[in-house]
Amino acid sequence: MAEKTGRSDPTRTLALLWRAKEPPARGPKPGLSVDRIVAAAIALADEAGVAALSMRKVAERLGVGTMSLYTYVPGKDELLNLMVDTVLAEADRPEAFSGTWREALELHARADRAVALRHPWLVSLSTPGLMLLGPAETARSEFAMRAVSGIGLTQREMVDIVNLVDGYVRGVAQITADIGAADRESDVDYEEWWDKATPMLERFIQQSRYPTLYAAWYSGAFETSPSEGFEFGLQRLLDGVERFVDERARG
Amino acid sequence: MAEKTGRSDPTRTLALLWRAKEPPARGPKPGLSVDRIVAAAIALADEAGVAALSMRKVAERLGVGTMSLYTYVPGKDELLNLMVDTVLAEADRPEAFSGTWREALELHARADRAVALRHPWLVSLSTPGLMLLGPAETARSEFAMRAVSGIGLTQREMVDIVNLVDGYVRGVAQITADIGAADRESDVDYEEWWDKATPMLERFIQQSRYPTLYAAWYSGAFETSPSEGFEFGLQRLLDGVERFVDERARG
DNA sequence: GACCTACTCCGTACACCGTACGGTACGGCG
DNA sequence: CGCCGTACCGTACGGTGTACGGAGTAGGTC
Numbered sequence: 001m002a003e004k005t006g007r008s009d010p011t012r013t014l015a016l017l018w019r020a021k022e023p024p025a026r027g028p029k030p031g032l033s034v035d036r037i038v039a040a041a042i043a044l045a046d047e048a049g050v051a052a053l054s055m056r057k058v059a060e061r062l063g064v065g066t067m068s069l070y071t072y073v074p075g076k077d078e079l080l081n082l083m084v085d086t087v088l089a090e091a092d093r094p095e096a097f098s099g100t101w102r103e104a105l106e107l108h109a110r111a112d113r114a115v116a117l118r119h120p121w122l123v124s125l126s127t128p129g130l131m132l133l134g135p136a137e138t139a140r141s142e143f144a145m146r147a148v149s150g151i152g153l154t155q156r157e158m159v160d161i162v163n164l165v166d167g168y169v170r171g172v173a174q175i176t177a178d179i180g181a182a183d184r185e186s187d188v189d190y191e192e193w194w195d196k197a198t199p200m201l202e203r204f205i206q207q208s209r210y211p212t213l214y215a216a217w218y219s220g221a222f223e224t225s226p227s228e229g230f231e232f233g234l235q236r237l238l239d240g241v242e243r244f245v246d247e248r249a250r251g
Numbered sequence: 252m253a254e255k256t257g258r259s260d261p262t263r264t265l266a267l268l269w270r271a272k273e274p275p276a277r278g279p280k281p282g283l284s285v286d287r288i289v290a291a292a293i294a295l296a297d298e299a300g301v302a303a304l305s306m307r308k309v310a311e312r313l314g315v316g317t318m319s320l321y322t323y324v325p326g327k328d329e330l331l332n333l334m335v336d337t338v339l340a341e342a343d344r345p346e347a348f349s350g351t352w353r354e355a356l357e358l359h360a361r362a363d364r365a366v367a368l369r370h371p372w373l374v375s376l377s378t379p380g381l382m383l384l385g386p387a388e389t390a391r392s393e394f395a396m397r398a399v400s401g402i403g404l405t406q407r408e409m410v411d412i413v414n415l416v417d418g419y420v421r422g423v424a425q426i427t428a429d430i431g432a433a434d435r436e437s438d439v440d441y442e443e444w445w446d447k448a449t450p451m452l453e454r455f456i457q458q459s460r461y462p463t464l465y466a467a468w469y470s471g472a473f474e475t476s477p478s479e480g481f482e483f484g485l486q487r488l489l490d491g492v493e494r495f496v497d498e499r500a501r502g
Numbered sequence: 503g504a505c506c507t508a509c510t511c512c513g514t515a516c517a518c519c520g521t522a523c524g525g526t527a528c529g530g531c532g
Numbered sequence: 533c534g535c536c537g538t539a540c541c542g543t544a545c546g547g548t549g550t551a552c553g554g555a556g557t558a559g560g561t562c
Contacts, residue, residue, distance in 0.1 A: 010448040018455045027509025028557040054548065065512040067550080076549065123425075124375065133448075138456055138464065145463040155472035157483075163423065163475075164484035171422030172414065174374075197261040204269045205389055212396040213389065221406035224414075232408075233415035240491030278538030279528040305519060316541040318521080323539095327520065 013078055017085055017134035032064060034072050038082045042119070045083065050121035055079075080125050085134030087122055091115045093143040101245070102238055104147030105161075109169045109234055112140075116173035123174040152248050161241055168237055176226045264329055268336055268385035283315060285323050289333045293370070296334065301372035306330075331376055336385030338373055342366050344394040352496070353489055355398030356412075360420045360485055363391075367424035374425040403499050412492055419488055427477045 040061045059066040073079045091111035144162045207214045291312045310317040324330045342362035395413045458465040
């Protein structure tokens with residue numbers, strides 16, 4: 001999150017995430033809904049970045065007074081949580097998956113990455129460590145745990161392996177999201193930045209002191225495609241898991 | 252970053268990071284310094300979280316007017332960048348490391364993780380993808396690249412492997428940092444949270460629908476120690492890398 | 503039909519934020 | 533000496549999240 005998480009009333013937040021609120025009996029008809037608010041917030045964040053997301057802007061987009069939002073949502077933190085879980089629901093993981101554990105983990109990882117690419121603000125907010133426990137988050141965790149169940153691992157090993165995959169996906173997603181954000185928010189583009197920075201960089205980063213970095217740099221290796229790099233890393237990672245699983249099965 | 256990155260003048264930011272500014276000839280003696288400002292900001296972030304860090308608070312801690320900071324630092328974004336690189340310098344990577352590539356990567360990963368644990372705000376800010384290029388960041392990258400050089404890999408494979416390790420460390424660090432932050436910033440503690448949330452959770456997360464999650468939950472597997480989980484994942488990951496390296500060496 | 507009351511909507515206000523601007527005091531250089 | 537680049541910073545502006553209290557609405561009950 002990097003923000004707050006709970007507003008001290010877990011029941012309220014959970015009820016919100018699971019949309020567990022019977023419609024009110026008395027009073028005027030609600031002209032708004034949690035879903036509409038969340039959708040507007042997501043759209044805003046997608047367009048302008050999460051930094052530009054404010055309650056006033058969300059309200060304005062909905063043609064409504066700012067404070068009206070607080071009738072549906074306790075505060076901005078809860079709205080952010082709702083956005084995360086909503087967006088997580090975009091990833092379609094099959095209810096029943098027939099395939100190897102490895103294929104399942106690949107699907108899990110790619111699904112998360114796809115969502116993160118579509119909504120770059122996700123990784124800077126979410127806590128996919130079974131902490132939020134909204135419906136999408138829960139489904140996601142169930143899928144991942146199921147992927148590595150029934151292959152002879154202890155519960156703890158299952159959890160650790162899922163964390164390994166989740167951690168990797170999250171870390172790489174954040175790195176690429178950050179680069180994208182820097183490109184988008186900065187008023188200079190990549191090319192221009194380097195033109196300006198190069199003379200100064202060459203003053204500080206001398207070949208003699210950083211030879212390996214230097215060589216890699218001028219080989220163009222840093223211009224690796226993010227998705228190819230992601231796949232490469234994922235396969236190495238799963239190779240390591242496979243070795244562990246095989247040893248467990250054998251011994 | 253999830254914040255801005257450059258203030259449009261890369262030269263200024265880089266000069267700041269590398270402390271490349273000859274002391275002024277004319278004028279009154281500076282009563283402050285970039286280092287003192289950065290140190291105060293880091294202390295503040297460590298104590299109260301990065302969300303509570305403001306220019307006013309930093310100035311107050313230094314016994315100085317808010318706007319005085321702007322004499323030394325162009326803005327808050329640059330200050331954040333400086334904090335990141337400063338804190339990264341805490342990790343001591345030996346200048347010359349004699350050991351296998353695997354030992355070197357382990358050291359690299361653990362060093363980053365140690366820093367991230369000491370300064371939980373790090374992962375929510377930094378962009379360790381060779382984008383900031385401050386001195387600590389540069390040294391860090393050089394060490395990592397050197398770890399996987401000379402073992403028969405292409406430059407691109409080296410970069411991808413470093414990204415794999417960095418991504419994993421970063422992702423896991425963020426997850427544990429988030430949990431810690433939630434605990435710290437929330438006014439309810441873990442125990443109490445669960446007591447309150449459990450009835451509602453059991454209403455939504457039924458065993459029939461999420462059997463695997465349920466089983467893992469009640470086995471206590473989620474109470475895995477973060478550092479043990481980290482080490483486990485790191486070893487699996489490096490096993491996968493090892494297989495790749497071996498195959499490259501053989502074929 | 504009248505009233506109570508839960509509910510939606512939201513204007514105003516407050517505390518806090520980053521920082522642009524311009525003024526003042528300082529102190530080496532010519 | 534005076535010049536002028538510099539350090540320091542008070543004030544102010546436009547933004548933020550949200551507490552509070554009031555106004556209007558409409559189903560339940562009599």
